Amino acid sequence: MNLPKGFEEREDATVYMSHQEIVVTGIPADEESHNCDQMGCSSVEHVIFRSPLPNKIPYYYEED
Numbered sequence: 001m002n003l004p005k006g007f008e009e010r011e012d013a014t015v016y017m018s019h020q021e022i023v024v025t026g027i028p029a030d031e032e033s034h035n036c037d038q039m040g041c042s043s044v045e046h047v048i049f050r051s052p053l054p055n056k057i058p059y060y061y062e063e064d
Helices: none
Strands: 014-017 021-026 046-052
Antiparallel strands (some): 014 021, 021 046
16 A cells, blocks of 8 residues: 555554544554543544544545
């Protein structure tokens, strides 16, 4: 896979997408300041990034 300059593929993170948000799970860099309640972590994975998506991305989703 050709990645743009400055990007790297990570084996220690997973990305989940819905039509409303993108969520990245993995190991937080600073576990002391990481707040699982605020980020919505599960008992299995830490959420390290969560953001709403401004628009539905047609490439990833079939039309309803």
